[in-house]
Amino acid sequence: MALQPGTQLGTYEITAQIGAGGMGEVYRARDLKLNRDVAVKVLSAQLTDSATALARFEREARAVAALSHPNILSIFDFGQQAGVAYTIVELLEGQTLRERLARDGTIPQREAIDIAVQIARGLSAAHGQNIAHRDLKPENVFVTLDGRVKILDFGLARQMSAFIGADATISPTLGPATDPGTVLGTVGYMSPEQVRGEPGDQRSDIFSFGCVLYELVSGRRAFQSATAAETMTLILRQDPPDLASASSSLVSPGLSRIVQHCLEKNPGERFQSASDVAFALGALSGATSGAAATQVAGPVSRPFRAKRLAIAALVVLAAAAGFVGRGLVAPAAPPPRFLKLTFQRGTIYSARFTPDGESVVYGAAWGGQPLGLYSARFDAPESRPFGIVADALAVSRSGEMALSLGRHTLTNLLSVGRLARAPLAGGIAPREVLDDVEDADWSPDGQSLAISREVDSEARLEFPIGRMLYKNAGYVSAPRVSPSGDGVAFINHPLAGDDRGTIAFVDTAGRVQVLTPEFPSVTGLAWSPDGSEIWFSAWVGDQGYSIDAVRRDGHRRTVHRIGTRARLFDVTHDRALVGFESTRAEVAGMLASDTRERDLSWLDGTVATALSPAGDAMLFVEGFEGGGPQYSFFLRRADSATPVRLGEGTATGLSADGRWVLGHPPSRPARIIVAPTGPGETRTISLPSLEAIMSASWLPDGRRALLMANEPGQPVRAWLLDIGAGTLKAASQGGLSVGIFGSGQAPVSPDGRSYVAKTAMGDTVIVTMDGGSPRPVQGLSKSERVIGWSEDGRGLFVASTGTLPMVVSHLDIASGRREGWKVLTPADPVGVTDIMSITMTPDGHHYAYSYMRSLTDLSLIEGLR
DSSP states (O other), rough: OOOOOTTTTTTEEEEEEEEESSSSSEEEETTTTTEEEEEEEEEEEHHTTTTHHHHHHHHHHHHHTTTOOBOOEEEEEEEEEEEEEEEEEEEEEEEEHHHHHHHHSSHHHHHHHHHHHHHHHHHHHHTTTTEEOOOOOOOGGEETTSOOOOEEETTTOOOOOOOOOSSOEEEEETTEESSTTTOOOTTTTTOHHHHTTOOOOOHHHHHHHHHHHHHHHHSSOOOSSSHHHHHHHHHHHHHOOHHHHHSSSSSOOHHHHHHHHHOOSSSGGSSSSHHHHHHHHHHHOOSSSSSSSSOOOOOSSSSHHHHHHHHHHHHHHHHHTTETTTTTTOOOOOOOOOEEEEOEEEEEEEEOOOOSEEEEEEEEETTOOOOEEEEEEOOOOOEOOOSSSSSEEOTTSEEEEEEEEEEEEEETTTTEEEEEEEETOSSOOOEEEEEEEEEEETTTTTTTTTEEETTTTTEEESSSOEEEEEEEEEEEEEEETTTTEEEEEEEEEESOOOOOOEEEEEEEEEOEEEEEEOOEEEEEEEOOTTOOEEEEEEEOOTOOOEEEEETTTEEEEEEEEEEOOOOEEEEEETEEEEEEEEEEEEEEEEOOSSSSOEEEOOOOOOEEEEOTTSSSSSEEOOOSSSGOOEEEEEEEETTTTSEEEEEESSEEEETTTTSEEEOSSSSSSSEEEEESSSSSSSSSEEEETOEEEEEEETTTSEEEEEEEOTTTTSOEEEEEEEEETHHHHHHHHOOOOEEEEOOOTTOOOTTSEEEEEETTOOEEEEEETOOOOOOTTTTTTTEEEEEEEOSSSSSEEEEEEEESSSSEEEEEEETTTEEEEEEOSSOOOOOOEEEEEEETTTSSSOEEEEEEEEEEEEEEOOOOO
């Protein structure tokens, strides 16, 4: 029965009915407390008695309430009164995209792009809260009279880590879903994984988004047939007609490529985030995925300088036209502009401006080839190779380069090479300076260098070379000497293999200032043009990546919000060199019942850390954005396509019976989480005496754990933790580090009497639990890592590091003899910088290895202030 005008629900008075549908009615109402008009969604009477429908209604309210974004419908209240369930949402004036398409057939490309950018921003905000919409379609996108886009109907929204079918859900198109594998969504806009009844994450929303955008510009659905079953078959097996032929108006090739990228059948081949989609679309229309208050122009055509002069003239005209009455209305500053500099597929390691600011030198590995040195000018699209296998670390004002020769990966996010000097003009072979240097920067006079490097398992910052100003147990990146030469700004990373960190400054006397709070990810750093600020790229808050600036007094501001992952390489005048990165950690391997190697990746930062002895379960960590600021750990069963999220943090230990996992969040003070893989209660053990835990491994008795951790200001050492009592005792002297390649089970021998570690000098040793003297492993080089014990405890599986393909061998401990076991390399090597971890079963039959893939596009940004 419809509500009559004058009916009151809480403090809201119904004034008129707006519409009705299968789920209920929508009314206009007056908020008597705040004196404003709102919309009221009322669940239909026949569904109010359904616990399932009521749960969905409340779930939508809670899902939307968790979000706060201008492109998502705002919800103000939720309640029940006299058998009526209702939600209070903002009142919108306009029409849905379905209504617009029914009226006009298609939407002009420029307007469609603007609408699509706003949709992508809204999805990005939802995904940032770990919420996937799962039913995006034209009916669920509303455009207000002033052109604002609002995403509606989060009734099917779920936490992306949840199981599909974990509880009942009613869809207005598909009916109730109660069993795993049930299809949820609207036919014609579902992703292939939704059609198969698999869980949908943010990439499923991106597929649906592609379907909507396809329809906006073409006037026809991307996937449509006579029956729902036939439509689903199209989604699984066929691509939609090319946009150029499907639309009556011209669709730009750039827009066509974006839509195609959204509609890839394999989720791993689509855009990986909605912010990436918004940025790509913004490049077509002149606005990226930044906040609405910080609009960015798209790529500029060459010649660059001529465009700059034209804009300057327009600003003068705008200022003249702004004189009204007695005042002068100052024109808004032109938005920053982007110029793409590279067009190949691969990884850029570093990039620097040349002294004149008109070109750039950079190190890149294109198309799976080795790292090489290149130069690029802003008035030409091609890069010129130097013919040197090197990376560009820095360029002095006098035109001398600091290079990294033979750069290779040590651990995740840490690569080193031989520091060398060479003239920018070429013609002279590089002069070698020092081994195992990560990064470097010139002093203002070009006479000395600041460097970051690893020495005896410690990260050191030196300026000049040989004079240590700072050290830590994690690593130091992006050292940049101040323009006055009185100190060095740098990124301080507390954990090895993790890019979370702070911005710090150390003066030449060794006094350190920490200038920012810790960010989940900090990628690059440079001094501002006038030397008053340190600019840096980081994942800041819930808006994704941005370029921020901080002064030495700690005052911080946002220079520009980017959204997508970006790395600030260098700054000069009003120009910045930024690498836009698509970085993923992926996993391949063979679990129980597999007959060939397969992809075992989940979200965007999958790192396998342990296998069960039978190979029927894999413990892994999601260490990038998909895992959240503190990361998350999961268990994947070999016979299930859907992993189970077990907790927050990192986990490297899986018990021999497969029932318990040892996790350790990156937050301090240190703690261990003992999480069940099935029924059971999670337990937290606080370890305030420890600063950071690198790994945690079960002993075979299932009662104790071996930790590799450090006390504040002390080197890493081994510790024994009694899980039941929660007591901790040292098991080695300081200076030992993790001597394994990712697996939390690998360091402990099958009999539980000894473990593998590395000394401060880089030697691999076997240490007994009773504290006996470490015994060196014969026949193992410093560039190799142990990844596991053989089943009988007499041998070790060892792997080469820093090169692809990776060779894994079985090493007999007593004799030092070795025999080959496997050669590992990803099927697609482009952008793969290293294999980060390998974990395997003791019998060697099952394994999983994780690798980093980083694809970079280098861009010049002009107009940052």
